[in-house]
Amino acid sequence: MSQHYPALLVIVPLLSALLISAAGWLNKRLCFPIAVAALSVAAFSSVGLLLRVLDEKVVLYKLGGWSPPWGIAYSVDYLNGLVLVVVSVVALLNLIATQRNVEQEFSEKIGAFYTLYILFVTGLLGIVVTGDAFNLYVLLEIASLTGYGLIAMGENRAPLATLNYLYMGTIGASFYLLGIGYLYIVTGSLNMADISAILPSLYESKTVLAAFVICIVGVWLKMAFFPLHAWLPNAYTYAPSAVSSLIAPLMTKVIIYVMIRLMLTVFTPKYVFGTLNVSDSIVWIAVIAIVMGAILALGQRNLKKMLTYIIVAEVGYMVGGAWLGNRAGMTGAILHIANDALMTLCVFLVVGNIVYKVKGYAFEDLKGLFRKMPFTMGAFVVGALSIIGVPPTCGFFSKWYLISGAIQAGHYGFMVALLFSSLVNVILFFRVIEISYYEPFEDHHGQESHPGKIAEAPLTMLVPLLIVAAGLVVVGVYTGDIVNHIIEFAIPKEIV
């Protein structure tokens, strides 16, 4: 059983997606339990895999028994073991927390919604677990196509925003495919480990350079790295709340994992930081990404849209950290994948709860919410503190690693950008907290309703949210263990 975890991780959700689609016709009430069961199996296998990785370092699974350079292999090491756990746990928590949202927002389409949801998670898990460059492209497209479907289920402007996302996403994935094509021309292999073994003699080749540049630009498009970010805010804002709290934490983070995987495993740090001499300029682009993300977030009068611009800035954190080229920066980037997924999940779940109760997420809708929904807003404060980077929460620790990486690399621009963005986050979140704490609650006719009346979201939404909020602190407290036992081994020894 346990030797089949890598396959179960992908196949169980994939088959249950079919099952859910069938159950949608028979009895809509069956869809949700099947989805929960499928993602529980995935979460269980990913935790089991991480434990195995801690013992065995690398878990290699040969699909169909074909050995790696020819067959497709799933390989799990410290890096994707950690990301797998994050993806499956976040997806499961969000599934449980948003059940009521889904019933409220599209009760007619529950079967279709959960089918797409599970397929999306299948795609993400597949991207993370696979050791084959072309297989990654196919799973990337599975995740993207289902993601488009999910986002398009949203309100008024959602279809147009999705269409813009679709253009950019398709260009990004096509660029990745093209880059893999160039790599295949020179190496004749698609297996990541095999490619990295063949490449060293070809480091000076122009084709390898072209492959690298095209692949990286492709993944930047997909992750909404600053100049290529234009599709993200609208798509994530107009998506249904159950979808934005799934896609916003996971999609960008998984693509950042893909970038780090390309840098560390496929092209090796020796090529990326040695032969190529571009890391400094890329960190500068990341600096611009962080500053622009923060400034654009300041201009929003709408909670959800403000959060999407914060994601743009956070992508800058991780890309910059990964390209600093030292151990602390890379540790910060990988740790931030996990932390940012949790933080983003926390704040987007809060938005989901607010939408469920208040039917809106503009700043005017937030008045008096602390009195109305004290637990939800309490979780929001924890999430906000974590995004700002206040010590006991996990956001502080990844930012600490990123900043110390910037100082070690002598890249003070990146350090200043990180501090600037933290300060802007303070303004952003305290503005929201001020509105929802001090201004009295108004109903839609402009009359002040009775203060002190609690109208909290139902328990099924509240409990997962509080678990996530507590998780932010717990992960923060155990950061040392995560770094020493997992991330330390995920980074190759060449990076010091």
Add this chain to the structure above:
Amino acid sequence: MSDLIPFIVAKYNYWIYITLMMIGLYAMIAKNNLVKKIVGMNIFQTAIILFYVSIGAKKGATIPIIEHAHGNGHGSVSHTIDVAHYINPLPHVLMLTAIVVSVATLGVALALAIKVYNRHKTLEEDEIIDQIKGI
């Protein structure tokens, strides 16, 4: 100049795929109609499929199946396998998957265009943006 023409002719498959890709990209950026943009996107994807197919192709080569491997009886010469005579089928097989992906993407995109049309009663992007700003 005299160097340029052999350079282009020798690698004509790459020039064709790049030209197609740029046509697709141009349509996606410059066209105002949503369906034209979607078709441009499809041309873009097709260009990459062409690229893969052309790197696997070879003039005068055959499929990688050994003919009469058993019981031929005319000496051992015909059994020797010369890789140069065979086409590498892998890029072509990969493109079967990529074609499926591109068809699925096209389907999703057109479905979204229908949704946009139902809501705004037009497929011209500038008119849709005017409508959104007007609301």
